[in-house]
Amino acid sequence: MSGRDDVELADLLRAAMSGNDRAYAEFLGKAAVMVRGFARRRVHAGLDAEDIVQETLLAIHIKRHTWRQDAPVTPWIIAIARHKLIDAFRRRGHRVDVDIDAVAETLPQPEAEAASERDVGRALAALPDGQRNVVSSISVDGMSIRETAARLGMSEGAVRVALHRGLSAIARTFGRS
């Protein structure tokens, strides 16, 4: 990651923090690419790099106020990714360090797993109905807040609250275990 890339990324996050949602999505997309590269080089057997990407994006979202807007953003993103990677190692016990390269070919590839098997998906499934319906309507079904409100017969404000609580609850299932 060059200095110019960091400046671009920092500009995006600054714009996002002052209310530009499109810049936020672009920032998260670029952060996901960066974290994916970081995680793929470090995950061992039993860990899926995409799980780390998703858990890191959630943590970035919940903790975005901990970025100092005048500081480089790349070290901040990577520090969060490292924290989530260590967390994931701990959650799965220390046996992940065992070298299984020799038998790797006989094991199912993590990429073959269904998307719903991912940790964030599992945490979503464990949410109370109200929050789960809202979060999956907006994420998986790709609906807007207004469409979700109309579909579920809720006010837009209630949808926003349920979305925020649902995402916070999913984030809490990682890390505070």
Next chain:
Amino acid sequence: METGDLIRALQADAGRRRALSLDGIWLLALAVAAAAAAISFFVLLSPREDLSTAIGSVRFLAKFVYAGLLLATAWIAVRILSRPEGSLRQVLPLLAAAPVLLLAAAVLELAVLPQADWGARWIGRNARWCMLCIPLIGLAPLGLLLLALREGAPSRSGQAGAVAGLVAGGLGALFYAVHCPDDSPLFVATWYTIAVAVMALIGALGGRIIARW
């Protein structure tokens, strides 16, 4: 859930922002923690009776320089450690300042005091009370600082909690020094240090529990 789906949900939630920045949270926490320390001090203790003459003494004033330096350096350090990219290596020189000052004062004290007085000055009059009061004054502030730390994202919650304990210990030492009749750097270097270390230990344990994310 695909990563793109997750990004959509996070984007939709982006409008909900915090009223306070992390720096604002820390500032608020320090103000409330200082108020809590002041209340604990006035409930538990009172200023020493010879305060007006003690103010002229270099040894008495040196206690406040030490406690103030500990408070200020630990305060800057905990704010750095409360962010994901903060590391202990970054803040160690800062955290070394107060102990180095204290050590220098103790060496100076040994140089100017006759050896016969070393023991009495070191033990002082109130060693046990000191080790009890600094943590008592600092306990409520530590709780408040750990709540602020929870709003941050420390990579090492135990380390950051320990430094929050140093801030609370600095507050405790600052207030306790007004009451404490023992002014020798030998006394401060020993008993204040033990009390502050206790606060750091409580902070480390508390941080690991409270500030995980």
